[in-house]
Amino acid sequence: MSLLDDSINELVTANHILAKEGVVDSFGHISIRHPENPDHYLLSCSRAPECIKVEDIMEFKLDGEPVDPGDRNPYAERAIHGSVYEARPEVMSVVHNHSPNVIPFGVTGCALKPLMHMAAGMGTDMPTWDSRTNFGDTTLLVTTMDMGRDLATMLGDHRAALMRGHGCVVAG
DSSP: OOHHHHHHHHHHHHHHHHHHTTSSOTTOEEEEEOSSOTTEEEEEBSSOGGGOOGGGEEEEETTSOBSSOTTOOBOTTHHHHHHHHHHOTTOOEEEEEOOTTTHHHHHHOOOOOOOSTTOOOSSSOOOEEOTHHHHOSOOSOOOSHHHHHHHHHHHTTOSEEEETTTEEEEEO
16 A cells, blocks of 8 residues: 555544544544645545545645545535645644534633543643634634635644634644
C-alpha cells in the first residue's frame, strides 16, 4: 500500500472511531492533510462518519474545490478544513463536531475545563468564534472561505475553538 492509501484507510477508521465514541454526530466531519501534497486535504463526501468507506474519501484543494468529485457531494462546511490548513501549515488533521456537551460553553462564556481525573485540557484557553460578529445573522454553517478564514483567525495557535451555538473545531 502507498502512503496515500494508508492515510485514507486511517481517515476512514478515524471517522468510525469518533462516531462510535460520540465525538462527532451524523453531521460532523474529520479531515487530514494530504500526505504527499500539503496544499491539498482529504475529507469524506457528505456522509455520516459511521458510514464512511474508502471510496467516499475525496481530495480537496485548500480553497475547498474538489479535485475529482465524480458524483459525490462534498460537505457544505469544507471551508473549515481548507481554511485551517491554509492558516496553519503544521496542522495535519481537523475535526468539526456539534457535540451537545460542548455547545453550551460556546454560548454561556463559561470556560471549558477538565473536571475529572480522566479528562485533559486543550490548552490554556479556548476562543469562541461567533459567525454573527462579521457575517450577521447566518445559518451558523461555515459555507464560504471568508467565513472559514475568519474562524481560522479566531482559532489562531489554539488547538480548538468553540463555535457559538454550533459546536467546535479542533486542529492537531
